[in-house]
Amino acid sequence: MSARGSRSVNIGLRNVVLTILIGLGLVFIWQIRGTLMLTFAAVILVVLFTMPVRLLVDRLRINRLVAILVSVIGFFVILVLIGIPILRTIGDQYEPLRTAVESGFEQVRASLTREALLEQNSILKDVIPIIDDLLSGGANAQPSDDLISQAISQVTDAIGRLGGTVLPVVGGVANTILSALIIFFLSMYLLAEPELYVSGIIKLTPTWYRDRMRGILWRLDSTLRAWLKVTAVSMVVVAILTGFGLWLVGIQEEAFALGVLAGILSFIPNFGPVVALVPSVAVAIVEAPDNVIWVVIIIYGVSFFQSQVISPVLASERMNMPAILILLGQIIFGFFFGFLGLMLAVPLSACVAVLVDEVYIKDVLGDVPKEKEVEAIAEGELTEELVPSPS
Numbered sequence: 083m084s085a086r087g088s089r090s091v092n093i094g095l096r097n098v099v100l101t102i103l104i105g106l107g108l109v110f111i112w113q114i115r116g117t118l119m120l121t122f123a124a125v126i127l128v129v130l131f132t133m134p135v136r137l138l139v140d141r142l143r144i145n146r147l148v149a150i151l152v153s154v155i156g157f158f159v160i161l162v163l164i165g166i167p168i169l170r171t172i173g174d175q176y177e178p179l180r181t182a183v184e185s186g187f188e189q190v191r192a193s194l195t196r197e198a199l200l201e202q203n204s205i206l207k208d209v210i211p212i213i214d215d216l217l218s219g220g221a222n223a224q225p226s227d228d229l230i231s232q233a234i235s236q237v238t239d240a241i242g243r244l245g246g247t248v249l250p251v252v253g254g255v256a257n258t259i260l261s262a263l264i265i266f267f268l269s270m271y272l273l274a275e276p277e278l279y280v281s282g283i284i285k286l287t288p289t290w291y292r293d294r295m296r297g298i299l300w301r302l303d304s305t306l307r308a309w310l311k312v313t314a315v316s317m318v319v320v321a322i323l324t325g326f327g328l329w330l331v332g333i334q335e336e337a338f339a340l341g342v343l344a345g346i347l348s349f350i351p352n353f354g355p356v357v358a359l360v361p362s363v364a365v366a367i368v369e370a371p372d373n374v375i376w377v378v379i380i381i382y383g384v385s386f387f388q389s390q391v392i393s394p395v396l397a398s399e400r401m402n403m404p405a406i407l408i409l410l411g412q413i414i415f416g417f418f419f420g421f422l423g424l425m426l427a428v429p430l431s432a433c434v435a436v437l438v439d440e441v442y443i444k445d446v447l448g449d450v451p452k453e454k455e456v457e458a459i460a461e462g463e464l465t466e467e468l469v470p471s472p473s
Contacts, residue, residue, distance in 0.1 A: 115418070116422075119419055119422045119423060119426065120261060120264050120265055120268065120422075122426060123265045123422065123426060124265045124266075124268035124269040124272060125269075125272065125306070126306060126310070126426070126429060127265060127266070127269040128269045128272045128276065129303065129306045129307060130157075130310055131150070131153045131154060131269065132153075132276070133307065133310070134152070134153045134156070135149045135150055135153045135273075138153070150273055150274070154270075154273075164342055164346065167338065167339040167342070170339070261422075280299060283295070283299065284296055284299070294445070297440075298437070298440045298441070301436055301440065302433055302437075305401060305429075305432045305433060306432070306433070308432075309397070309428060309429045311400065312393065312396040312397050312400050313393075313428075315396060316388055316396060317345040317348050317349060319345075319388065319392055320341075320344055320348040320384055320388045321341045321342050321344060321345025322341065322345075323341075323384045324344040324345065324358075324380060324381065324384050325337045325338050325341020325342070326341070327380035327383075327384065328340055328341065328362065328377065328380060331366075331370055331373040331377060331380065332366075332369060332370035332373055333362075333365055333366060333369055333377070334369075336365050336369075340358070340361060340362050340365065343358055344358040344362070344385075348385065348388055349425070350425055351389060351412060351424055351425060351427070353421070355381050355382055355385040358381055359377075359381045359382075362377050363378065390409075393408065393428070394408050394409070397432075403431065403432055403435060407435060408427075408428055408431060410431075411430060411431030411434075412424060412428070414427075415427040415430050415431070
């Protein structure tokens with residue numbers, strides 16, 4: 083075999099091995115996608131905590147450990163201060179709402195008399211006399227074996243359906259709590275020594291690419307910070323619009339608390355408005371029963387305006403992301419990674435866009451903007467050999 087043929091075989095074999103390794107890597111990533119999503123959520127939480135930490139350390143010269151404690155404790159104190167009026171509002175409306183619901187059930191129960199049920203249901207017409215005989219000890223008080231077997235079968239089936247319904251809910255709540263704890267503790271570990279983990283990521287790259295990797299990580303950090311600012315502004319806008327809308331339809335005292343609740347829950351796409359709708363409708367049933375439909379329209383109208391207009395426009399301005407990428411990101415990440423992927427679709431899309439721009443467009447294709455090339459050469463970050471030639 084000639085040297086050229088041997089070289090071709092080696093290249094082909096190397097390509098096959100590389101393809102297999104890439105395929106195995108993708109399968110491995112797919113298997114641990116849940117863990118990766120939790121880690122990404124923890125990274126976002128770290129970025130959120132480090133925003134005040136950097137301010138305290140750089141501006142006020144406070145010890146980093148003390149700054150971390152102040153940041154974390156302050157975060158939870160703010161959550162408690164926001165949650166108190168919301169919980170008070172829900173608690174104040176519980177008793178009137180319970181009375182109204184019980185009154186409605188009483189009216190429904192009064193309309194469902196025994197005679198009406200017997201006329202409308204042939205099964206009850208046959209079963210109720212037997213039950214009456216059993217309770218009164220009449221002559222026909224002995225139930226048949228078939229009736230007992232059917233009753234046992236129906237009770238067993240009902241218990242099985244109840245277990246099949248309740249257990250997934252309980253498991254889902256437990257899984258959510260466990261995921262939240264994992265995210266919190268991961269964020270605390272990352273927050274304690276962020277430079278250690280950043281240095282570890284940089285050391286995994288070739289020596290000639292490490293400065294470049296540090297710059298990419300810095301841009302990812304800046305992108306996540308910009309997304310957090312955009313999200314905060316979006317949540318405030320939702321809280322104001324929702325509170326004002328509820329105030330207009332007759333919910334006076336609780337409009338502020340319900341607006342704040344809607345603003346907080348707007349962080350969760352699609353599912354957040356559903357949760358915010360429940361207490362809002364409960365309050366409307368007591369205070370403005372004629373405007374319940376308007377409450378539903380306000381909650382979903384503001385949510386639609388926030389998800390389709392406010393967030394994409396702000397992200398386009400602050401994060402240099404086209405609105406279409408945000409909408410596509412919600413569809414794609416929601417499909418592949420479920421609820422957590424949908425909730426983190428915008429920062430995930432932003433990070434993917436940064437990696438494509440920095441690694442593929444600039445490093446692989448060599449498409450560096452001319453003004454950035456000139457600045458980089460002037461600062462000594464690039465050499466003439468690294469700048470692509472016009473040819």
